[in-house]
Amino acid sequence: MSKGEVHVVHLYPREMSIYGDLGNTRALSTRLTRHGYTPVVHNHHPGAVFPEQAHLVLGGGGQDSGQARVEADLEAIGPRLTELAAGGTPMLMICGMYQLFGNAFVTVDGKRLPGLGLLDVTTQGNPKRMIGPVVMSTDFGDVVGYENHSGSTRLAGGQAAFGRVRSGFGNNGEDGTEGARTGNVFGTYLHGPIIPANPRFADALLAYAVPLATGAAFRPGELDDTFADEARTRQVARLVG
């Protein structure tokens, strides 16, 4: 018998998921099933009504043309996302969506594009791309992934990072921070996709989502994460020795 339904919303799968980030949603959905829950995945497209139930919200990276196409909708659903975040709904925003969850994106020629402001970060357009594999330490142990961004992100004074870079560029290649975390809202530049190879982080998100969905604490099943652990520890060994 199912331990309960969990509603997962993927924001803009068409416009903002070009680097395999849909893999995060599929992997979390599969993990929910394997833990004994029933996932209900909603693909939210620009202009559509935001799903009534949302216990976990995900978003990915896109090209500039994709970002431009979701801005109006993101502004429209912004109040709902803010309310969900305040209620503890876990959110995982990768790359382009991470930038849009920040205060603003400042283009190379100085134009300021406002973001949702759920994370207290500001991103500056940059002629140089930061590309390569990443290892960082987080509250969920070592997390591995792959970054590919030209935006350079700075955290405001009180904003917590998601991780400390052990190998790679992270937010800006200078201050050693990667991503941002406020409550259960996470922003990060890591593709990979990030969820499959980092199951401890994956299950942490589920542990935040399940009580909102079912009213009871997350009761994980027995999952075999041998492949994920091997894949991750081998990347860590290759990159930081």
Place this chain on the structure above:
Amino acid sequence: MPAMSMPNWMEPLVPDRVRMPRPAALRGQSVAGDRRSTFAAGLRAVRTSAAIAAGKAARAAAKRRGGGSALPGLVAERMDPGILGHALGSLPGGNVVVTGTNGKTTTTRMLVALLRAHGRTVFTNPTGSNFTRGVISALLGEIGVRGRLSADTAVLELDEAHALKFAAAVTPTHALLLNVARDQLDRFAEIDHTAGLLADLAARTSTGVVLNRDDSFVARIEGTLADSVRIGRFGLDASIADRLGELQEQDTRADDDFVVSPPDADDVLLRPRDERRFDIVVGPDGSGGLVGPVELKQRGLAAMINATAATAMARQLLGATFDAGVAATALAGVTAPFGRGEVIDIDGTPLELVLVKNPAGFTVALSTYGTTPVATMIAINDNYADGRDVSWLYDVSFESLRSAGVALTSGVRAYDMALRLQYDDVPVAAVEPDLGAALDRFLAGHVGVPTRIFCTYTAMMTLRRILAARYDLPAFGEEGG
């Protein structure tokens, strides 16, 4: 170490500077003003000859070392940047650029075979060295020191960026634009950018452009072209239109969803009969003529589409002299390029090596290869030539492997591949990152059973080298990369 052919998009390893003696003819010359233009023309010819001689010498040296590299092309290019235009700019049958993300090598090979079967003398860059200096290296073997090429048509495979670089040196008379897919984001960063490169190339083409009507990035180029340029189109017949989804990248540049327009009477369309045989028809009802049935040596839907693209361009180039029977025979005789559905005989049992490098290619390979029962191994490396980011594996569906399972995953990212399969509920019997050990285990465990290895570029190079040493295979450098 055996010479290795370059992957399409990898910079050849060449020294920053190649020191060549300055030709005596260029030293200490001074001339009177009235003779300057004659002298300039003379100097031009001398420089070209000197560049060709130097390039030929470098080419001979490279051959002695057992390599077919782009270095000779670099030598000649440094000495005379005009060498390409000189040799290729005025061929009577024109010069054709074949470009796009997937299928360049196969399509070029097929187009060359089609033209040669119709009696054309064709120059091409067969080593898969699809940078401009690779073209020059190939040229050096075929031209006299005056820079004249005896061929009447050139067919050149160029990657998207180098196609434009080439067009800056020589105006292409024809361009065949295959597709735009995510590939090597490390290098091109965004597919919108790649689409822009192809549009620029088409704009610089003088006579005729053949477009993939099913690919929104390519099909949309048609609206930007001058009326004087002849447009040809190729694509899928309505009978297999349901396969479009797996072949298409999401185009987020425009408000409207891309809808493939109904085919014109002159569009060249692929109509498969079964897994191996197909017809190429002209116009929606096939009324404009028919090539086929054709059975290619190379397997898979991708190869059938490449054959359709090559036929569309051959038809445009040959006009009334195009002969459907000659075309069918020519296509059937084309051998698979290195690693594109190549079949190796392992003591009487076939082993297929299938190169995978991006989501569209892997998805098509799985769906066209997946129906015959075989044992499967998947080898994933993440070197520069493979694509360092393995995220793309999550944009491929592996469900077709679920019932048979995968015998082994291998390569540097063997565990990441096993993890990916695990999320699609595909059983993985074993993981062995070492390619040699994995190959031994795979073949030993499947004696007498047909086998297939999907592999990224550098994994394929390693596996091919091991197999070449054991079985009688053509050496590296004889085939395109």
